[in-house]
Amino acid sequence: MQESQEIAVISAEQNDLMTRVGKGTPAGALLRRYWQPVAISDELEGPRPVRPVRLMGQDFVLFRDEAGKLGLLDRDCPHRGADLAFGRLEDGGLRCPFHGWLFSVEGKCLDMPAEPVGSKLCSRIRQASYPVVERSGIIFAYIGEGEPPAFPDFDCFVAPGTHTFAFKGLLECNWLQALEVGIDPAHASYLHRFFEDEDTSESYGKQFRGASANSDMPITRVLREFGRPEIRVEPVNHGMRLTALRKLDETHTHVRVTNLVFPQAFVIPMSAEMTISQWHVPVDDTSCYWYAIFTSFTEPVDKAQMRAQRLELYELPDYVSRQNKRNNYGFDVAEQASKTYTGMGHDINVHDQWAIESQGPIQDRTREHLGTSDKGIIAYRRMLVDAIERNQQGEGVPMVIQADQAGEYAGPPSIDGIGPSDDTDGYWRTEDRRRREASSWAADTKAA
Numbered sequence: 538m539q540e541s542q543e544i545a546v547i548s549a550e551q552n553d554l555m556t557r558v559g560k561g562t563p564a565g566a567l568l569r570r571y572w573q574p575v576a577i578s579d580e581l582e583g584p585r586p587v588r589p590v591r592l593m594g595q596d597f598v599l600f601r602d603e604a605g606k607l608g609l610l611d612r613d614c615p616h617r618g619a620d621l622a623f624g625r626l627e628d629g630g631l632r633c634p635f636h637g638w639l640f641s642v643e644g645k646c647l648d649m650p651a652e653p654v655g656s657k658l659c660s661r662i663r664q665a666s667y668p669v670v671e672r673s674g675i676i677f678a679y680i681g682e683g684e685p686p687a688f689p690d691f692d693c694f695v696a697p698g699t700h701t702f703a704f705k706g707l708l709e710c711n712w713l714q715a716l717e718v719g720i721d722p723a724h725a726s727y728l729h730r731f732f733e734d735e736d737t738s739e740s741y742g743k744q745f746r747g748a749s750a751n752s753d754m755p756i757t758r759v760l761r762e763f764g765r766p767e768i769r770v771e772p773v774n775h776g777m778r779l780t781a782l783r784k785l786d787e788t789h790t791h792v793r794v795t796n797l798v799f800p801q802a803f804v805i806p807m808s809a810e811m812t813i814s815q816w817h818v819p820v821d822d823t824s825c826y827w828y829a830i831f832t833s834f835t836e837p838v839d840k841a842q843m844r845a846q847r848l849e850l851y852e853l854p855d856y857v858s859r860q861n862k863r864n865n866y867g868f869d870v871a872e873q874a875s876k877t878y879t880g881m882g883h884d885i886n887v888h889d890q891w892a893i894e895s896q897g898p899i900q901d902r903t904r905e906h907l908g909t910s911d912k913g914i915i916a917y918r919r920m921l922v923d924a925i926e927r928n929q930q931g932e933g934v935p936m937v938i939q940a941d942q943a944g945e946y947a948g949p950p951s952i953d954g955i956g957p958s959d960d961t962d963g964y965w966r967t968e969d970r971r972r973r974e975a976s977s978w979a980a981d982t983k984a985a
């Protein structure tokens with residue numbers, strides 16, 4: 538029999554089930570059981586650390602009080618609904634500019650200056666507040682019910698602050714298609730193809746631009762010349778491990794190990810030294826942010842350089858890519874003919890952004906035709922639908938973990954290198970171990 542043509546037909550109902558995340562939706566209920574990135578720490582720098590935040594169609598205000606404590610409250614004032622994102626940071630909380638009601642980071646009402654002296658109303662009012670924590674340059678919030686899960690001992694969370702850097706960017710489409718590009722190892726040979734290899738010494742802080750580990754072959758050449766990877770997908774406790782194998786010759790195979798961390802993140806290699814852990818966080822059903830932590834196993838991260846590189850590409854305060862659908866992503870006919878597959882420049886984030894935004898605000902999956910190389914996407918959708926249903930039935934779902942389980946969720950190994958064709962599995966495990974042992978902070982982590 539011919540190798541299976543994987544055709545997984547998605548109905549309109551299933552597409553809605555997987556993509557819609559507003560309050561009360563089944564996927565929204567699932568995603569609300571996890572910590573979600575809501576800002577990078579940089580966004581609360583400056584004289585007035587107050588930011589509006591929209592997450593899964595709900596509006597909040599994020600702030601630090603005068604003592605530096607983080608709070609996340611519903612954005613509408615419980616008095617008459619004015620916008621607390623314009624509040625005054627003073628007197629131990631955030632004060633609504635309409636009538637002066639004052640709220641602590643826990644949502645406690647501290648003052649109602651217009652009410653008569655002796656009024657008890659203040660003690661009866663509470664603004665909804667949500668747990669927030671700051672990890673590796675990202676502020677995470679929990680807007681679900683009950684207790685939030687523990688954080689896993691992933692590299693991006695256990696690495697010292699000197700070895701991580703965080704950034705974000707807006708994607709004007711549904712979160713699921715943004716995530717799915719990261720579990721699609723074949724696209725890198727096409728979407729991110731460069732017709733010429735660059736000097737890899739200029740690759741610091743950039744993706745798909747260095748050399749693969751154990752070789753001086755630029756990754757751009759591997760991707761360009763070997764366009765039919767063998768893709769392996771394995772279930773692991775954090776979600777899925779994807780291994781993309783590109784056989785270079787009888788004895789050498791390019792091995793790229795990436796991970797899906799359930800429900801919305803992937804962990805991928807950026808270079809021999811760094812990995813990227815990236816979440817896809819719905820603002821609402823038709824826009825999302827990517828949030829990434831770049832983790833270095835070797836030298837401290839040059840945060841100033843990495844930030845400057847990205848600020849050339851993204852416009853604050855909303856972290857909108859300067860190349861976007863309003864300017865055709867910088868599409869250039871001559872460049873597409875001679876330099877890049879897309880004609881959209883050398884930043885692979887722009888390529889990914891074009892690919893997923895061009896699928897529409899919410900991709901109509903009833904019209905797609907999946908092939909064998911889409912097996913990561915097929916496996917993930919099964920996992921997602923299964924978790925949505927389990928959650929509806931009150932059963933356990935992946936990655937909702939207790940503190941004493943954090944150590945079982947380490948790594949995850951994310952490797953890009955060239956190894957022996959007859960032992961690709963042994964190769965990446967050894968490579969992961971070698972990198973950990975050589976690292977000042979990861980020496981005693983065992984992830985493989």
Ligand code: FES
Pocket residue numbers: 614615616617618619633634635636637638
């Ligand atoms: S609406 Fe906020 S204090 Fe009145």
Ligand SMILES: [Fe+2]
Pocket residue numbers: 718724725728729885889
């Ligand atoms: Fe990509």
